Amino acid sequence: MKNVKKFKDLTDLSAFAAKQIISVGKRAIKKNDRFTLVLAGGSTPKLLYQLLKTDEYKKQLDWQKVIFFLGDERDVSPMSDQSNFRMISENLLEALKIPNSNILRWNTEIIKAEEVAENYEKTIKRFFGLQNGEFPQFDMVLLGMGDDGHTASLFPATPALHETKRIAVNNWVEKYDANRLTLTYPAINNAGNILFLVSGEEKAEAVREVLKGASNFEKFPSQKIKPVKGKLLWLIDKGASSEL
């Protein structure tokens, strides 16, 4: 399959992802003097983030020219152990000494989840200088995938799957009885590069359904990640690709 690369384990997958990020980042900085990078939450990218802050990778990119965004966030304080921002800070941002002005996160200190989403959308519009109806063009978006085929916080059978106008929304997720904050399909699909990182046997069935199954994004939301003009690459380890 053309845009799928398989790896023997998460370590090799993460090393390849790190090289991809450096390569796209260098090109973006050369072209625009900045690299707009959307990071994924969850556990899979932790090893990648830990790699990027090692001397080997740290020295390969001008990290002070990287603008960091988050693809999704839980409706929790940034200090919560459930917070994607906290995981990303602890595993990457703090070590790289990224200035707060270059970290554009979901402001979950705001009480109402809808207002957090509106606030993030305003932040993104202001940063990219967008008019109403326009979408950001992130240089790169990192995504994970759950064993139910969700990505970011675009979960099966949730309202956000049908959002075509907004950039960032609050998405009620019944199965977690919780709000989840997420970028929308149009915001993600307008990116220059989209990189999926998927690891683990428990995701093999969802990977097969998303990549080879009948079209059904309501059931397998990752199916609808299709860049308008950019590149999509799936990085999958042995366990997650065992049903391909």
Ligand code: 6PG
């Ligand atoms: C989150 C993520 C989510 C994640 C998948 C995979 O907020 O949890 O953004 O979309 O990428 O659930 O999670 P794991 O990497 O932990 O398997």
